[in-house]
């Protein structure tokens with residue numbers, strides 16, 4: 001299990017104060033017993049496979065291009081590690097799943113998971129000889145990952161599944177933890193994939209905005225995703241941090257990682 005992290009993820013930049021540097025800094029401290037690996041920024045060429053040139057220039061004008069490129073680079077490195085056969089968690093900020101090809105909201109700038117999937121998708125060996133493999137992106141953030149869904153809408157090779165998420169109109173779904181975990185199980189069981197990516201948001205936490213899942217639930221979700229990947233794609237899997245704003249975020253991530261890591 002590799003944790004992709006840079007101390008630059010704990011630097012201050014202009015955003016909503018809830019998305020602060022401590023999210024990364026304190027979470028990294030909680031994961032100290034794992035192997036850390038430092039990413040390089042994604043290249044403009046890599047992010048332009050997902051985002052328009054005009055949009056990337058807008059991110060630059062907002063002064064957010066450098067942190068956003070590093071977060072995308074973190075996701076890319078996690079994807080490369082997964083492709084190589086080891087699982088990885090990218091502890092990055094800013095988050096990405098509300099970033100579409102030419103606009104974004106919700107503290108997101110570049111779609112980290114999408115940039116990573118686009119970078120490696122041609123190299124995923126499929127189950128059918130001579131065919132590129134399929135990717136399943138499971139989004140466990142409280143909010144609907146509209147950016148990711150939009151980017152891959154017409155792409156048969158990539159399936160995006162939002163678990164129990166609030167839709168773009170903020171209609172809270174009335175799920176209990178067992179119902180939520182059941183959705184994760186069914187999504188994995190009913191999908192065909194050769195690599196698993198996770199948009200790992202933790203604002204579903206019992207004490208966060210979602211008020212739903214506890215630490216044991218995150219461990220269980222990590223385990224289900226790990227077992228699904230082991231059964232279907234020789235364990236190739238990576239996760240990238242999205243939301244999660246309560247001070248217990250480091251504990252939520254730690255619990256998820258404990259379930260997600262190999263035996």
Ligand SMILES: [Zn+2]
Pocket residue numbers: 141142143201203243244
């Ligand atoms: Zn969220």
